[in-house]
Amino acid sequence: MANITVSDSLRNFVPRGPKLIRVKGKKLLTWAAIEEFQQRKKEKGYAVQVGDISGSTGMQGDGMNIFEPYQLGRWDFHRALVRDFKKVKDNQKAFEKWVPEFAECCGDLFYDWPAAGHLGLGSLLEDWFAELEILESAIEAIDSGKGKTLKDPKVLATSIAKTKITGPPVLSQQLKRFTYPDLNFKHQKRSKESVLALGAESLIGFCWLLVAREIEMGIKYVECRSFSIPHKDAHSGLQVDGCGRWVPNINPKGNPMTVCSKGCSTRADRAAKKAAKKPAK
Numbered sequence: 001m002a003n004i005t006v007s008d009s010l011r012n013f014v015p016r017g018p019k020l021i022r023v024k025g026k027k028l029l030t031w032a033a034i035e036e037f038q039q040r041k042k043e044k045g046y047a048v049q050v051g052d053i054s055g056s057t058g059m060q061g062d063g064m065n066i067f068e069p070y071q072l073g074r075w076d077f078h079r080a081l082v083r084d085f086k087k088v089k090d091n092q093k094a095f096e097k098w099v100p101e102f103a104e105c106c107g108d109l110f111y112d113w114p115a116a117g118h119l120g121l122g123s124l125l126e127d128w129f130a131e132l133e134i135l136e137s138a139i140e141a142i143d144s145g146k147g148k149t150l151k152d153p154k155v156l157a158t159s160i161a162k163t164k165i166t167g168p169p170v171l172s173q174q175l176k177r178f179t180y181p182d183l184n185f186k187h188q189k190r191s192k193e194s195v196l197a198l199g200a201e202s203l204i205g206f207c208w209l210l211v212a213r214e215i216e217m218g219i220k221y222v223e224c225r226s227f228s229i230p231h232k233d234a235h236s237g238l239q240v241d242g243c244g245r246w247v248p249n250i251n252p253k254g255n256p257m258t259v260c261s262k263g264c265s266t267r268a269d270r271a272a273k274k275a276a277k278k279p280a281k
């Protein structure tokens with residue numbers, strides 16, 4: 001059992017106008033703002049730096065958002081992602097509609113700055129599918145009590161002498177691909193000491209850090225106390241059947257949780273009070 005410290009470093013850029021395009025026979029998720037940015041870069045030679053997001057790229061002001069899952073406390077991000085993926089994975093059209101919708105609110109799955117991605121445009125749709133399937137099978141393994149198998153060395157081949165040739169376990173491999181050691185993370189904001197944490201390079205990395213916590217630290221997820229209490233969603237203003245979110249028994253900040261938000265806490269308490277009053281009548 002290892003203690004996994006998740007760094008708060010991930011700032012996922014959410015440019016304007018996510019869309020699927022076809023490049024060299026492959027489908028790619030890109031963004032209108034990134035295309036304009038690359039166009040401008042071409043016109044000016046290479047004078048435009050990645051950090052230069054001002055001016056006509058439209059990547060400032062209302063065009064530019066940043067999604068920070070740690071700061072937002074999206075501790076069930078991996079599980080919610082897999083739940084949504086499962087709804088569309090068997091229908092190509094639905095899947096292709098869902099990816100840009102997801103990207104509109106959260107950004108790209110593989111690049112915190114999509115211009116650093118494939119061909120300077122974004123990520124390949126086939127990578128989305130393949131990686132979400134790996135994530136899905138990891139969560140299924142955890143839920144069927146076999147999470148530890150993700151720590152088993154992967155058998156790549158068996159030699160003639162029947163010796164197994166193995167590669168790194170899935171969990172180590174995914175952490176190696178999508179995370180990095182962050183030496184500057186201060187777990188307690190007021191503390192002067194840094195700890196060696198793992199930082200997510202992208203949203204998929206953030207997912208694998210949450211998976212690693214479940215496997216290594218025995219973190220358990222349960223439904224938020226307000227999971228199925230109907231209410232008006234504060235963000236969208238729409239009536240919803242419940243928040244539909246899960247909470248970890250201990251979150252990456254080290255705090256126990258039973259509700260996902262303040263709103264849910266109020267709702268759950270109100271519902272509990274109401275239920276307690278009823279039998280007295």
Ligand SMILES: [Zn+2]
Binds near residue numbers: 224226227243260
């Ligand atoms: Zn909730």
